[in-house]
Structure formats: structure tokens, C-alpha cells
Amino acid sequence: MARDQEVVVSGAAGLGAAVATESGVQLGELEAVRARGYWELVWIRFKRDKVAIASGFMILILLAIAFGGAPLAKHYVGHGPNDIFTGTAAVSQPSLLPANPWTHIDNYYTNKKNVLVLGAANRLGQDEFLRLLYGAQVSLEVALLSTLGVMVIGVILGAIAGYFRGWVDTIISRVTEITMAFPLLLFVIALAATVGPQLNSITLGIFPQGVITLVLIFSIFGWFYPARIMRAQVLSIREKEYVEAARMIGASDARIIRSHVIPHLIAPMIVYSTLIVASYVLFEAGLSFLGVGIPLTVPSWGNLLSSAPEYYTTRPLLMVWPGLAVLMTTLAFNLLGDGLRDAFDPRGSR
Numbered sequence: 001m002a003r004d005q006e007v008v009v010s011g012a013a014g015l016g017a018a019v020a021t022e023s024g025v026q027l028g029e030l031e032a033v034r035a036r037g038y039w040e041l042v043w044i045r046f047k048r049d050k051v052a053i054a055s056g057f058m059i060l061i062l063l064a065i066a067f068g069g070a071p072l073a074k075h076y077v078g079h080g081p082n083d084i085f086t087g088t089a090a091v092s093q094p095s096l097l098p099a100n101p102w103t104h105i106d107n108y109y110t111n112k113k114n115v116l117v118l119g120a121a122n123r124l125g126q127d128e129f130l131r132l133l134y135g136a137q138v139s140l141e142v143a144l145l146s147t148l149g150v151m152v153i154g155v156i157l158g159a160i161a162g163y164f165r166g167w168v169d170t171i172i173s174r175v176t177e178i179t180m181a182f183p184l185l186l187f188v189i190a191l192a193a194t195v196g197p198q199l200n201s202i203t204l205g206i207f208p209q210g211v212i213t214l215v216l217i218f219s220i221f222g223w224f225y226p227a228r229i230m231r232a233q234v235l236s237i238r239e240k241e242y243v244e245a246a247r248m249i250g251a252s253d254a255r256i257i258r259s260h261v262i263p264h265l266i267a268p269m270i271v272y273s274t275l276i277v278a279s280y281v282l283f284e285a286g287l288s289f290l291g292v293g294i295p296l297t298v299p300s301w302g303n304l305l306s307s308a309p310e311y312y313t314t315r316p317l318l319m320v321w322p323g324l325a326v327l328m329t330t331l332a333f334n335l336l337g338d339g340l341r342d343a344f345d346p347r348g349s350r
Contacts, residue, residue, distance in 0.1 A: 045343040052339020055332040066136035078114050081134045081299045085125030096123050122307050131299035138300040142214045143280035147273050149219030154226030162234025176224045184221045192292040210294040237264050267344040274337035278330040285326050
């Protein structure tokens with residue numbers, strides 16, 4: 001017998017023989033091919049995107065550093081992000097400039113020597129490194145909670161409008177258009193100038209000041225985009241055969257929406273959520289930079305950026321660190337969203 005046996009498959013043998021030939025087994029020994037589920041196929045497509053995988057790992061590392069690393073760093077350096085060191089080397093004399101990175105200071109809170117890894121953040125001598133870490137907590141809390149709020153409101157209203165149509169759709173669509181036309185920035189400025197301090201004091205005992213205020217504002221005035229996207233999806237889903245079959249067997253509208261409509265909205269919900277998280281990180285930084293977001297006493301990336309331009313010629317790194325944090329975070333969420341979009345809808349990337 002020849003060393004390399006040539007296998008000849010006749011046209012009458014069909015697909016089974018061809019598969020058997022490629023798999024290296026006899027026709028009678030061919031095992032059943034296991035069908036892959038929807039989520040398994042999504043994962044297979046997603047893990048091919050190395051950039052999206054790296055972005056996901058970066059986001060996990062960022063969350064770990066913000067919510068786990070910040071308290072550990074505070075414990076090991078021996079002071080907090082709001083501690084003031086004006087009478088030490090944390091503020092250069094007599095220029096009163098913030099200290100450079102790796103400046104050693106006398107911590108009169110603990111009577112020990114400490115080091116400012118990234119230098120001082122301002123003329124108060126506050127630690128730039130700790131304020132950067134705790135600022136990540138504030139920015140991510142605002143972005144994630146706002147995303148959760150707008151998605152809950154948007155999905156509910158979009159699903160109701162798309163499924164019931166008629167006068168229900170008309171009312172929700174008009175409310176959506178009014179919300180879209182509302183000047184968000186002017187409202188935030190007016191709110192900060194009037195009842196801002198009272199709202200900022202609402203912390204629920206676990207959040208820094210200003211977080212709940214921005215989450216409420218972003219949720220109230222940001223739900224219209226996901227609502228319009230979900231409405232368009234539901235208008236298509238409600239005409240599918242399985243929805244018609246559910247109606248024929250007497251399923252209620254609430255059951256159809258819960259069991260047949262909402263599950264098919266999971267893919268666009270996940271993709272859109274990752275994309276708008278990045279936008280809310282930028283919104284928080286922008287509003288805090290303008291002085292109408294997170295209070296200045298609370299460390300956030302926007303507050304660090306707002307105070308850094310004062311020293312842009314003498315301490316330019318004070319603008320670099322929070323700027324890089326905002327850039328890398330928004331980039332990671334956007335790249336993750338692009339990868340998820342291609343994984344859920346492979347036809348869209350062609």
C-alpha cells in the first residue's frame with residue numbers, strides 16, 4: 001500500500017463522506033457534530049479580537065486598582081487623599097509650587113516619613129497619586145451608575161413604545177424628543193448654582209459628595225438614546241414568528257415582553273452600555289473641570305484636570321496623569337464595545 005493513501009470520494013457519497021474524509025475517520029465511524037449555542041459562538045468570535053480582550057483586561061485591572069488598590073495605597077503611605085501638607089516639603093518654598101514626584105515629606109499626622117509618588121496635586125500639598133486613585137473611584141461610580149440608570153429607563157420605555165405602538169408610542173416619542181431638546185449643560189449649571197450643595201450632601205452613606213447628583217442628572221437626561229435604539233429593535237422583534245406563536249397560545253403582553261422581547265435586547269444592551277460608559281467618564285471630567293460637577297474637595301479626574309492648568313509651565317505632569325487616566329479608560333471601553341458589537345453581529349464588520 002502506498003505511504004500516502006489517496007482517498008477518492010465519489011459524488012454519490014455525499015456530504016457525510018466528505019466530512020469523514022477530512023476528519024480522518026471511516027464513514028461508519030463519524031461522530032455526531034455538536035451544535036454550538038448562540039453565546040458560545042459570540043465568545044468564539046469575541047476572543048479572536050485581541051484588542052477587545054486586552055481592553056477588557058485593562059478595565060478589570062482599572063476596577064481592581066480603583067476599588068481595591070486605593071484603600072491599600074492609603075494604608076501603606078500613611079495618609080489620605082485629602083490630607084494637607086502645606087508646611088512641609090510637599091510645597092516648594094518660597095514659590096509655593098506643588099512638590100515634584102518622589103518627594104519625601106514629614107507626615108505630622110503619624111510622625112513618620114512618607115513619600116509623594118507622583119508629587120503634590122496642588123498648593124495644599126495633597127498627594128497626587130492617592131487623589132488619582134480615589135478619583136478613579138468617583139469617575140467610575142458616576143459612569144457605571146449613570147449607565148445603569150439610563151439603560152433601565154431606556155429599555156423599559158423603548159420596549160413599551162415599540163411593542164404597543166399607537167398612542168403609547170406617540171406619547172413616549174414626544175417625551176423623548178422633548179428630553180433630547182433640553183439643554184443639559186445649562187440645567188447642570190443652574191442646578192449647581194441653586195440647590196447643588198443640598199443635592200451633593202446626598203451620599204447614601206457610601207458614595208462621595210456629588211456622585212448621586214450627577215447620576216440622577218445623567219439618568220434623567222440621557223435615557224433617550226437607548227430608548228430610541230430599543231424601540232427600533234422591538235419594532236422588528238414583535239413581528240417575528242415566535243412572538244406571533246406566543247400570541248396565538250394566549251400569552252399576555254407582559255409575558256411576551258419579558259420572555260421573548262427583552263432576551264433579544266441583551267446583545268444591543270451590552271454593546272451600547274460599554275460605549276456610553278466612556279461618554280459618562282468624559283461628561284464627569286468635563287463638568288468637574290468647569291466647576292459644576294463633583295465638588296472640589298472630592299478627588300476626581302475632572303477636579304485634578306481643573307487645577308492642573310495653573311501649573312502647566314512648571315508642573316506639566318499634573319495635567320498628564322489625569323489626562324492619561326481619562327484617555328486610557330475611555331479608549332478601553334470604546335474598543336471593548338467595538339469588539340462586542342462585531343462579536344454579536346459579525347455581518348456588521350464586513
